[in-house]
Amino acid sequence: MSVDAARLRTLTQEFLAEHPVATTSREDFLSARFDAGLAWVHYPEGLGGLDAPRALQAVVDAELEAAGAPDNDPRRNGIGLGMAAPTILRYGTEEQKQRFLKPLWTGQEIWCQLFSEPGAGSDLAALGTRAVREGDDWTVNGQKVWTSGAHNARFAILIARTDPDVPKHRGITYFVCDMTDPGVEVRPLRQITGEAEFNEVFLTDVRIPDAHRLGETGDGWKVAQTTLNNERVAIGGMRIPREGGLIGIVADTWRERPELRTHDLHQRLMTLWVEAEVARLTGERLRQQLVAGHPGPEGAGMKLGFARLNQLISGLELELLGEEGLLYDDWTMRRPEIVDFAGRDAGYRYLRAKGNSIEGGTSEVLLNIVAERVLGLPPEPRTDKDVAWKDLTR
Numbered sequence: 001m002s003v004d005a006a007r008l009r010t011l012t013q014e015f016l017a018e019h020p021v022a023t024t025s026r027e028d029f030l031s032a033r034f035d036a037g038l039a040w041v042h043y044p045e046g047l048g049g050l051d052a053p054r055a056l057q058a059v060v061d062a063e064l065e066a067a068g069a070p071d072n073d074p075r076r077n078g079i080g081l082g083m084a085a086p087t088i089l090r091y092g093t094e095e096q097k098q099r100f101l102k103p104l105w106t107g108q109e110i111w112c113q114l115f116s117e118p119g120a121g122s123d124l125a126a127l128g129t130r131a132v133r134e135g136d137d138w139t140v141n142g143q144k145v146w147t148s149g150a151h152n153a154r155f156a157i158l159i160a161r162t163d164p165d166v167p168k169h170r171g172i173t174y175f176v177c178d179m180t181d182p183g184v185e186v187r188p189l190r191q192i193t194g195e196a197e198f199n200e201v202f203l204t205d206v207r208i209p210d211a212h213r214l215g216e217t218g219d220g221w222k223v224a225q226t227t228l229n230n231e232r233v234a235i236g237g238m239r240i241p242r243e244g245g246l247i248g249i250v251a252d253t254w255r256e257r258p259e260l261r262t263h264d265l266h267q268r269l270m271t272l273w274v275e276a277e278v279a280r281l282t283g284e285r286l287r288q289q290l291v292a293g294h295p296g297p298e299g300a301g302m303k304l305g306f307a308r309l310n311q312l313i314s315g316l317e318l319e320l321l322g323e324e325g326l327l328y329d330d331w332t333m334r335r336p337e338i339v340d341f342a343g344r345d346a347g348y349r350y351l352r353a354k355g356n357s358i359e360g361g362t363s364e365v366l367l368n369i370v371a372e373r374v375l376g377l378p379p380e381p382r383t384d385k386d387v388a389w390k391d392l393t394r
Contacts, residue, residue, distance in 0.1 A: 003041070003052040005059045011050075012038060012063040026070040030106040038064075039072075039105045043089060047101050055288065072107045075338040079149060079231075080104045080111030084157050087227045091174070091215040100155070100176070112153035113231075114144040114177060114201060115224070119394060121146070122362050124159075125168040125221060126392065129203060131160035131175065133210070133217075138162075138175065140183075140206040146359065150186045150199040151335050153179045157227060158208075159220045164390040171389055172220035176212040183207075192351045194331040197339060229299050231360050239287065240280060246313040246341060246349060247276040253320060260320050269320075272313050279305045300361070300369040307356035307363055314350040321346055 003011075015036050019029055033039055034048045038060050043049025064071075074081055081104070088100055103109040120127040129142025140160055150156070156177040163171035177184070183206040188196035215223040243251055254261065254269060283302055318325035328347040341349050357363040371377040384392055 003050050003056070005056055008041065008050075008052065008056050008059045009063060011036070012060050016063070016067050016069070021067050021069050027106070027108075029070055030072055031102070033064075033069075034102050034105055040085075043101075047089070047097055048105055072105060077104070077107050077110050079113050079153075079157075080109070080155075083113060083227045083231045084111045084155075086230045087157065087174075087214060087223060088176075090226055091223050093211075095211070096176070096214070104155075109154040110149060110152050112147050112150045112156045112179070113227075114147060114150075114156045114158040114203075115227075116146045117143060118145050122365050124224075125172070126389075126394075127159060127161060127172065128394075129158075129160045130164075131162050131173060131208070133162070136210050138173075138208045138210065138213070140175075140177070140203050140208055142203050144201040144203070145198075146189070147186075147199045147201050148197055148359070149337070150179065150201050151188065151196075152337055155179060156201075157214075159224050161389060162217055162220075165388050166218075167386055168384065168389045168392065169221045170218060172224070173217050174214040174220035174223040175208050176214065177203075177206065177208055178212075181206055181208075188333075188335060190333060192354065193348055195334045195336055197336050228361065231299075239283070242277065242280065243273075244280070245276065246310055246317070246353075247273055249342065249349075250313055250317045250320065253317065257320075260322065265316070265320055268316055272309065272316060275305075276309055276313070279309060298374060300366040301374060303360055304363055304366045304370065307353075310353040310356045314346070314353040317346045318350050325350075 015033065015038060019032050021029070024032075037043075037045055037048065037050040039048030041050050041052040041057050041060060042054035044051055072081075085101060085104055088096055088104075092100070100109075104111060114129075115124060115127075117127050117129060127142075129140065129144065131138040131140045138160075140158070142160065144158075147156075156179055158175045158177040159172050160175065161171055162173040165171070179186070183204040185202040185204070186199050187202070189198040189200055190196045191198060250269065251273065254266075279302070282305070286298055286302055325346050327345065329345045339352065341352065344352075361369075368380065372379045
């Protein structure tokens with residue numbers, strides 16, 4: 001049976017009647033919602049969806065929000081929902097989909113990403129973490145860095161080098177790593193904000209079963225592109241209302257504090273307000289394009305704009321507040337589960353926004369992606385393209 005908006009609305013209302021919000025526990029409600037296909041409606045039946053058009057998710061969400069239903073706290077598991085899930089759906093075996101997708105969506109299992117390394121950040125394909133096949137398992141040794149949420153994660157998406165004798169992009173394989181396994185050590189990285197939401201992760205003789213490999217051996221770079229494209233859309237293309245995000249915070253301060261206003265600040269605020277609205281509408285168009293297929297390199301442009309705007313807007317907020325902007329609420333070392341731009345002060349927003357041009361791909365790398373894969377400009381010369389990884393200068 002085809003699923004349209006009217007049918008989805010009816011299904012959601014029937015679901016709410018069978019699982020009253022007031023008397024159903026959050027865990028049971030989310031589990032039942034997944035089983036009913038109302039988690040992500042564009043996923044296949046049996047995997048939280050109904051094979052419906054992606055755009056119709058808004059119909060379900062509106063009905064559930066109006067009923068006061070609990071959500072799956074997406075900010076807490078952004079890597080799992082925005083990056084791991086679509087990769088598992090595209091490349092995972094049926095057993096992997098059945099094992100991982102439901103507890104991921106309900107938030108029972110939090111995910112992190114083991115991609116970047118101390119010597120392979122912007123040049124991710126140069127990674128050196130090694131995975132060696134031993135029977136039905138792989139033994140993994142190496143170090144990862146800038147791992148958001150690793151201290152709370154049960155599983156990680158991991159790329160490791162499985163063949164050092166071929167060029168760097170071809171000898172990589174993609175795995176699911178259990179963060180509770182022996183040999184996985186998570187250490188906090190304290191940031192300029194005082195918090196440690198990032199981590200470095202050391203992998204020492206970690207055993208990963210071959211059943212936790214995603215895609216074919218050596219195809220990890222191709223699989224990782226699905227993850228990275230989804231990551232950039234998740235970061236830069238989030239659905240927000242008009243005046244959502246940082247621009248709304250600054251606009252509210254402008255309205256409520258007339259004594260802070262100057263002509264120059266007014267001009268800059270209006271310019272950034274327009275840019276933020278253009279970015280919001282561009283993100284909406286990008287999400288509509290996703291209905292027709294998988295995310296492409298256009299997400300790199302959205303993520304670029306997101307980082308630039310956040311840094312400019314948070315800087316304007318500091319100037320608007322004057323001496324107040326120099327204050328900082330709390331330098332206590334914390335290991336938060338989410339990044340809360342709205343719940344902290346202007347100083348935190350200014351400092352934390354500096355990371356937006358690093359996480360999810362540096363702005364410099366994303367500019368290359370936009371130039372080469374969106375605009376079709378000639379690529380930069382790459383002398384190491386056909387050199388075996390083991391022969392690269394490091």
